[in-house]
Amino acid sequence: MFEILGITSQALFGQLLIGLINGAFYAMLSLGLAVIFGMLNIINFTHGALYMIGAFVAWMLLNYLGIGYWWALVLSPIATGTLGVLIERFMLSRLRDLDHLYGLLLTFGLALIFEGLFRQKFGSSGLPYRPPAELTGGTNLGFMFLPNYRAWVISFSLVVCLGTWYAIEHTRLGSYLRAATENPALVQAFGINVSRMITLTYGFGVGLAALAGVLAAPIYQVNPLMGSNIIIVVFAVVVIGGMGSILGSIITGFALGVAEGLTKVFYPEASSTVIFVIMAIVLLIRPTGLFGRST
Amino acid sequence: MSAQPVSHSVSSPASGGSSLLPFVVLAACLIIGPSLIYPVFLMKALCFAMFACAFNILLGFTGLLSFGHAAFLGMASYSSAHAAKVWGLTPELAIAFGTLVAMALGTVIGMLTIRSRGIYFANITLAFAQMVFFFCLQAKFTGGEDGIQSVPRGSLFGLISLKSDMAMYVFVAVVFFITFLMIYRIIHSPFGQVLRAVRENEARAISLGYKVEQYKLAAFILSATLTGLAGSIKALVFQLASLTDVTWQMSGEVVLMTLLGGVGTIFGPAVGAFVIVSMENYLAELGSWVLVVQGAIFVLCVMTFRRGIVGTANYYWNKRQQG
Structure with a gap:
């Protein structure tokens, strides 16, 4: 055990862990926003609501149908992603x-x-959702106690984020996507159905949001307001990272979660504004964001 | 960015500007209003109408969508409530103070955001407004979740008591009418023409030698200031300044009012504000259905009714005029 500036290591690591958890959600949500922004050029304001719906689908699967967490992790993103596809197909595509x-x-x-x-x-009150039996309990790391479920959320979201990044930057499908972002008309001329690609991209981004929702359900409880509480912060994350940058949104998401956690230790009053302050500073120095290209 | 800017329904100054009739009708409505409708409701609608008209300077006539106007409304409302209650200022001074605070805030946020465009601008203004929200949530003088309650309306210039709703209404109606005329004048001034040039084709305005950023910043500050005026008055009307006015839902609501009434029309935002405020009044008992209805109006407006109420009326009127 040690102390920095009168703060015990437990408090420090505890907040760092909370920061990483929040960062994992920021990263997954801003990643989805970045993917959608890249293809459709819109900021998806529904993202927070779809994250909330993702969590609710998991809750409903458990309480109405008795389907547990692991299946929800697959089914909820698919169901919510389908909703996203419908939104794109029947509404957004007309605009x-x-x-x-x-x-x-x-x-x-x-x-x-x-x-x-x-x-x-x-x-407006939260509904409880239990973590799966396999992930209850925790591990004592010597310097802190790490609940298993939180370790799972951090590692799983990292895998999902990096997987998405790899798929977009290093696979054939990803290269089509990037090409269509640059020049949709040309890609269409090569015989690729750009319109369908846009629809599926939106569905995929929405699926990511729903996946984050399922992951969040055991931690924050399932609440109709959970989406609008988090989405504005995620917008700020997207502005800081630079809009449309895939890797940028992942790194900024985690980094800002940690920054928020650390602020909570050293200067709690500023913890809810620190991200916006960072945003203002970044905008002054680099108006396109840390990883963004100029438009 | 792609074709077709947000606003398109505004008529040229020649066809839309000459007629005095709408203003006479407006004045008549303001005079007859309180004998038909409950004055507090009317004052609420007028405050929101002022808010929406101020917002429209930016969205309708400059082509900038700010998603953070609640910051100006809320901060002004807190400032004027604080000035009236704690410092004991007379209402006109309290309102002037609130308006100045909004102006200062608008200058700071405007300078930080005005270089960004389109969606970026919307996103960044939203984030700044949220920063203001958290500031208001934590600062001591705002009273946190309770807000500033039982703000005294006081006496205008220390002479005329605004305690009765009728006296307050006359004051609000006069301020609204003057603000409305002022916005109309500004929109049709050379300055307003430059703003419209920026909206239609920014690159061209730059190549013609206009310092576009300065014009946009001026429009932003003007819009923030008038929003502040609306917020300051609102605090005195309801004798309350609360967190509701700073939330991002409030920023969304003013977009909805403007969109429904008609983006880029003179009267549209005021009409939209009346419709939305009365809808909320009637649906208040239905709880969360208000949100659903608001959302549905949003979706309908965007999908099928992009001209808005006044925009559509103008469109058919002009079509008929042309035969």
Whole structure:
């Protein structure tokens, strides 16, 4: 045990862990936003609501159908991703030729609808969701106690993030995607169905949000407000990282989670604003974000 | 960025600017209003109408979508409530103070954000507004979750008591009418023309030698200041400044009012504000359904009704005029 500036190592590592957990969710959500932004050029305002729906689908699978966590981890992203595909196919795709701000406004409206519906049905208080039996308990690392479920969330989200990054930067499908981002008309001319690719990309981004929702369910409880609480912070993360950068959004997500955790140890009053302060500083120095390209 | 900017329904100054009639109708409505409708409700609607008109300077006439205007509304509302209650200032001074605070805040946020465009601008203003929200949540003078309650309305210039709702209404209506005329004048001034040039084709405006960033910043500060005026008055009308005014949902609500009424029209935002405020009034007992209805209006407007109420009316009117 040791102390820095009067703060015990337990408190420090404890907050660092919470920071990493939050960072994992920031990273997964901003990654989904970045993927969607890259293809569709819109900021998906529904992202927070879809993250919330992802968690609720897991909760409903357990309480209505008796289907547990591991299946929910697969089924919820698929179900929510399908909802995303429908949104893109029937709504967003009709706005493609208009100013991209309309896309933002549409997704904002959808976020209100989803949040309102779930609040109407489930109220504003959280519903408990137990972590799976395999992941209960924890490990004593000597300097701190690490709950198994949290270790799982951090490692699993890292795998998902890096997997997504690899798929986009180093596979054939990913290269199509990147090409279509640069020049959709040309890629279409090569016989690739860009329109379908856009739809599926949106579905995939939404799936990522739902996956984050399922991971979050045992930690934060399932709550209709969970999406709107986190999404604004994630927007700030996206601005700091630079919009559309895949690796950038992953790194910034984790880093800002940790920064937030550390602030909670050393200067708790600023912990909820620190990300926005960092954003203001980054904007002054690099208006396109840390990893962003100029537009 | 792709084609077709957000706003398109505004008429040229020649066809839209000459008629005095709408303003006479507006003045008549303001005078008759309180004998038909409960004055507190009217004042609420007028505050929001002022808010939406101020917001429209940015979205409708400059083509910038700010998603953080709640910051100006809320900060002004807290400042004027604090000035009136703790410092004991007279209402006009409290309102002036709140408006100045919003102006200062608008200058700072504007300078930090104005270089970004489109979606980036929306996103960044939203994040700054959220920063203001957390500041208001934690700062001592705002009273946290309780807000600043039982703010005294006081006496105008220390002479005319605003205690009765009717007196307050007359004051609010006069301020609203003057603000409205002022916005109309600004939109149709050479300055307003440059803003519209920026909206339609920014690159061209730059190549014509306009310092576009300065114009945009001026529009942003103007919009923030008038938003502050609305917020300051709102605090005195309800004798309350609370966190509701700083939330990002409030920033979204003003977008909705403007969109529904007609982006880039003079009267649209005011009409939109009236519709939304009355809807919330009637649906208040239905709880979260208000959110659902708001969201549905958003979706409908974006998908099928992009001109808004006044924009659509203008469109058919012009079509008929042309035969």
